[in-house]
Amino acid sequence: MRTLIKRALISNGPMDSITIKGWVRTRRNAKEFSFLEINDGSCLANIQCIADAGIPGYEDAARMTTGAAVGITGKLIESPGKGQQWEIHASHIELIGEAPADYPLQKKGHSPEFLRSISHLRPRANLYGATFRMRSRMAQAVHRFFDQRDFTYVHTPIITDSDCEGAGEMFRVTTLDPTSPEKQRFENDFFEKPTYLTVSGQLEGEAFATALSNIYTFGPTFRAENSNTTRHASEFWMIEPEMAFCDLEGDMDIAEEFTQYLVRDTLEHNDGDLDIFARFVDKGLIDRLEFVADKPFQRVSYTEAVEILEKSGKKFDYPVEWGVNLQSEHERFLTEEHFNSPVTVYNYPKSVKPFYMRTNEADNQGRETVTAMDVLVPGIGEIIGGAQREERIDILKANMAAHQLSEKDYRWYLDLRKYGTCPHAGFGMGFERMLMFVTGMKNIRDVIPFSRTPGSCDF
Numbered sequence: 001m002r003t004l005i006k007r008a009l010i011s012n013g014p015m016d017s018i019t020i021k022g023w024v025r026t027r028r029n030a031k032e033f034s035f036l037e038i039n040d041g042s043c044l045a046n047i048q049c050i051a052d053a054g055i056p057g058y059e060d061a062a063r064m065t066t067g068a069a070v071g072i073t074g075k076l077i078e079s080p081g082k083g084q085q086w087e088i089h090a091s092h093i094e095l096i097g098e099a100p101a102d103y104p105l106q107k108k109g110h111s112p113e114f115l116r117s118i119s120h121l122r123p124r125a126n127l128y129g130a131t132f133r134m135r136s137r138m139a140q141a142v143h144r145f146f147d148q149r150d151f152t153y154v155h156t157p158i159i160t161d162s163d164c165e166g167a168g169e170m171f172r173v174t175t176l177d178p179t180s181p182e183k184q185r186f187e188n189d190f191f192e193k194p195t196y197l198t199v200s201g202q203l204e205g206e207a208f209a210t211a212l213s214n215i216y217t218f219g220p221t222f223r224a225e226n227s228n229t230t231r232h233a234s235e236f237w238m239i240e241p242e243m244a245f246c247d248l249e250g251d252m253d254i255a256e257e258f259t260q261y262l263v264r265d266t267l268e269h270n271d272g273d274l275d276i277f278a279r280f281v282d283k284g285l286i287d288r289l290e291f292v293a294d295k296p297f298q299r300v301s302y303t304e305a306v307e308i309l310e311k312s313g314k315k316f317d318y319p320v321e322w323g324v325n326l327q328s329e330h331e332r333f334l335t336e337e338h339f340n341s342p343v344t345v346y347n348y349p350k351s352v353k354p355f356y357m358r359t360n361e362a363d364n365q366g367r368e369t370v371t372a373m374d375v376l377v378p379g380i381g382e383i384i385g386g387a388q389r390e391e392r393i394d395i396l397k398a399n400m401a402a403h404q405l406s407e408k409d410y411r412w413y414l415d416l417r418k419y420g421t422c423p424h425a426g427f428g429m430g431f432e433r434m435l436m437f438v439t440g441m442k443n444i445r446d447v448i449p450f451s452r453t454p455g456s457c458d459f
Contacts, residue, residue, distance in 0.1 A: 006043035006271070008076060009086055015076035018088060020047065021096065023124060024068045026107055027061070034061045036093075038072060041123070044130055044272050048079065048087040057093035066106055067099030067124070112446055119450050119459050127280065130273035131447055134266070135435055141265040142218055142239055142431075145258055151214045151241060156201030158220065161193060162410065164203050164354070169225045170196035171234075197222035201240050202426060203356070203413055206389060209242035209424055210416050216241040218431075226454050230443040231328075233432065235452040242426035248358075248371040248388040251425035252344050255375050255384045256297045258429070259342070263293045266438045274438075282379075282440025289438060291342075292377050298339040302326075302348045302369065308338055322367065323349050331374075331381030346373040355399040357387040373427070380437045386427020393417035 002021050022040030029035075032053050037046040049072045051058060064070055074090035081087070104110075104118055105125055115122040122128045146153065159173050175190040186193050201217035208215045221238045241258075243250065266274065267289055278285045300308070309320040309330055314337075318327040326345065334343045347360060350368040357370035375384035390396045396417055400407060407414060435447040445451040450459045 002071075004042040005038065005040045005045070005047045008047055008088075009043065009045055011076055011086060014078065017073065018076045019071065019073045020049075020088065021069070021071045024064050024066055024070055024099075026066060027064055029061075034058075034064075036064060036070070036072070036090075038070065039124075039129075041129055043133075044126060044276060045084075048081065048084060049074065049090050049093075050087065051090040051093050055091055055093065057095070060095040061093065063095055063098055064093070065099055065101075065103070067103035068095060069097035069099075070094060071096055112443065116445055116451065123449075127276060128446070130276050131435070131439060131441065132449060134270070134273050134439060135447065135449075137269060137271075138262060138266065138431075138435060138438070139218075141262055141269075144265075145261050146214075146216045146241065149214070149254075151216045152208070152212045154201075154205060154208045154212075154215045154217050155219065156198070156204040156217045158198055159191075159195055160198045160204075161191070161195050162203055162413075163196070164198075164200040164356075169223050170199060171222050171224045172196055199223055200238065200428060202242070202428065205240055205242040205426065206424065207412070207416060209244045209426070210420065210422065213244045214241070228454055230445075231433070231436075233444050233448060233451055233453055236444070236448065237431035239429045239431055240426060242424060244424045245422055246388070246425040247423055248346060248373060248425060251386050251388060251427060252297075252299065252346065252373050252375075255373070255386055255427050255429075256342075256344060259375055259377065259383060259434075260293055262434060263289050263438065267293060277439045277441070285440040288379055295341045297344050297375070298341045299344045299346065300334070300339075302345055303363070303367075305330075305334060305345050309333065312338065323351060325352050326374075326382075328381040331376045332378065335376050335378045335381075342378070343376045344373055345376065346371070348372040348374075353387070355403040355405060356389050356396070358390045358392075359395055359399070371425075375427075377437060379440075380433065383433055383437060384427050384429045386425065388423065388425040391417055391421045391423050393421065 003018050005020055008018060008020060020038060022038040025037040025039050025046050027034055027036050034051045036049040038049055039046045051061060071094040072088055072090050073092040074088045076086050077089050079085060079087040105121055115125060123132055163170055173195045198221055200221055205215055205217050217240045220235055222235050225232060306320055306322050316329050320330060347369040350359060350370045353370050353372050357372050360369045360371060362368050371388035373386055374382045377383050393414060432444050432447050441447050
């Protein structure tokens with residue numbers, strides 16, 4: 001039976017017979033034997049195999065070049081080499097799949113841009129193998145966190161007729177033939193009305209929260225936003241919990257706890273993958289993760305945050321004034337310089353937030369805010385955005401009218417306020433944004449297996 005290399009490397013002792021299968025990273029030939037470094041993707045480390053001339057399969061050793069798939073059977077023995085505890089003394093080697101000389105992942109440095117152009121092969125590169133193993137482990141940590149707190153996992157629809165954010169940046173879903181203008185009527189379409197890829201599972205999540213109490217969604221979301229920044233993608237994954245009988249305070253509590261849980265899990269269960277990011281991507285990564293894992297969050301209202309920024313004397317690229325959204329540079333100043341801690345900002349101006357957020361009473365200057373909150377961390381800025389939802393049907397209807405949303409289109413959403421309404425709250429965390437934080441990777445395209453961005457939908 002095949003043994004994964006990660007299991008072989010933590011063996012409690014030598015083994016008389018072991019079979020591993022993977023891909024050749026390097027091969028070095030001596031007169032009477034060959035050294036093969038094999039990796040199977042189960043961990044960052046390779047295992048060294050020594051193949052003596054004359055063993056079965058050795059006639060193919062010269063073709064076991066970088067990238068070739070091979071099988072090795074032999075004894076697991078203690079290694080005399082530095083930096084490795086075990087190696088395999090092969091009794092049989094097998095060439096399973098050749099890699100010709102044009103194999104693009106030779107043993108040399110490759111730029112992120114080049115590796116994105118071969119996204120089907122880049123998981124074989126050490127850095128990206130580590131990235132996607134960490135992505136897998138973090139996804140499992142997300143589910144553990146909510147399962148331990150009695151949340152129900154809900155699969156919300158990917159195809160929807162509602163725009164949660166009200167921004168209109170949605171991908172249309174249609175079966176209409178664009179070459180037949182006479183058929184370009186919504187009633188001729190598959191769903192007989194305009195439908196889109198979802199930008200969020202929140203609204204449907206609210207329906208389940210007002211029945212099951214605490215729920216979360218975790219799945220793909222889509223934005224037709226023509227943005228080519230390092231922080232935006234057209235397809236990405238969102239984690240969105242919703243909690244019935246919960247206010248803004250409770251929402252901030254769970255958001256901060258969730259953030260620290262994922263960071264601590266990364267530090268405690270990285271299986272060596274975190275080390276490659278700390279060595280080659282971000283020298284200060286471990287310190288920053290420990291900073292967020294250990295420090296209490298500082299909470300500050302949006303109004304107070306704007307006053308701090310205005311009085312800082314710091315020149316920002318984006319001017320600061322009450323009524324505009326905070327930019328990443330403002331958020332990082334609050335976490336990295338002013339408070340020297342992770343920060344949660346709450347009660348944002350109503351004018352910059354979606355229709356579903358609960359309206360606060362106006363302040364003494366007549367300024368209206370909503371119960372919105374953002375969780376900010378150093379190096380990234382906003383990592384979570386959330387709010388207490390507007391549970392009062394009359395105010396919700398007024399908000400919808402102000403955003404020019406049809407009550408008919410959202411009748412089911414209004415029903416949640418008509419039948420047994422209750423205070424409820426939730427938030428969204430961009431999964432890739434969190435992965436960027438824990439790996440130090442600077443571009444969202446490098447933490448998604450196959451990125452989708454404006455003008456790019458390869459593979």
